[in-house]
Amino acid sequence: MTSIENQIHQQWIYSRHPTGIVSDEHYELRNQLLDTSLDRDEVLIAARYISVDPYMRINQSSKPTYNPEPHPLNTVQAAGVVGQVLASNAASLKEGDWVFGMTGWQSHARVHVSALTKIDPTIAPVSTALGVLGMPGRTAWFGLTEAGKPHAGEVVVVSGAAGAVGSLVVQFAKRHGAKVLGIAGGAEKCAWLKDKLGADWTLDYKAYSDDVTLSQEILKLTSGVDVYFDNVGGMVTDAILPIIKRRARIIICGQISQYSGGLDVAEMGPRLLQHMLYQRATIQGILARDYLHRMDEMLAIVSPWVKAGELVFEETIIDGFEQLPSALNSLFTGEHRGKLLVKV
């Protein structure tokens, strides 16, 4: 490990509220000399992998979300980070240890030990603490099993199926014996879903210009939907609600098609809900943080699959701290597969 003296501490500061898609212009890069002083029980970490997630755009909404206040301007962009300990004043962590913390888009962080979770690097690549063995894994597992409750033979449809959460939901649903339709943008992602993740059917939503024809195609493939795990909202969801089956479960995990501009405008009234009535279906929003206290439960189930190589947990890793805002932007253009990360 290199000397910690005279290192540059880089930070991406969230500086401007976006009205449409978020990009570089909403952030400022700050450089300063690294402060290496530590109080008792504090740890200095160097970020190695930094997460970019769609929730960052939700938190920039000017309206209340699941947080009462938006992300404050002129502060470091909040984010999950996998880092290494550079110096420690805490008994439980030593130099070189790998840790997870919500330390944000910065190259280094001085944090109280209680805000860090130690990572065992022998289980899986440490970056998985931001993906399959982290928040996206928790969302996929509990969202599907607690809200979706899929049974063998049922039809599970997953939108955003080639992303961090969606790609895991596809595989978890297969493990429950469900028949799975993965919906994603582009033929390449669809081929990956089928060939590598075991989806029974796939659909490229970008090949459809309206919900009616997309709906007809989904119905032709599946004969109706028992569980819909929704990551995207918009046209894809409009295509699915009219073809849900009796007692269908609809899990609202994300609505990414609405984030770039749709969060701040007046919402439309409820739509297509007559189908919920006709089919006595349930619709449930789910939030990863509600299952934080059950993280160990998820890890006990999923880690062995990861270790045994039984689960595909692709990571798209972009190199360079400077790339963080453009990486966030690319979540909305969909260039990656699996979990999108930036390596520092």
Ligand SMILES: NC(=O)c1ccc[n+]([C@@H]2O[C@H](COP(=O)([O-])OP(=O)(O)OC[C@H]3O[C@@H](n4cnc5c(N)ncnc54)[C@H](OP(=O)(O)O)[C@@H]3O)[C@@H](O)[C@H]2O)c1
């Ligand atoms: N409720 C929770 O606690 C929770 C936790 C984590 C994530 N989420 C939500 O889950 C969803 C997926 O998150 P993730 O982290 O796994 O991201 P991700 O799926 O890895 O990346 C986002 C993907 O969304 C798709 N997308 C972007 N714009 C779209 C549009 N207009 N219409 C349809 N698809 C679009 C793109 O894939 P294509 O190439 O297929 O278009 C893109 O790759 C997001 O909505 C996120 O907010 C919720």
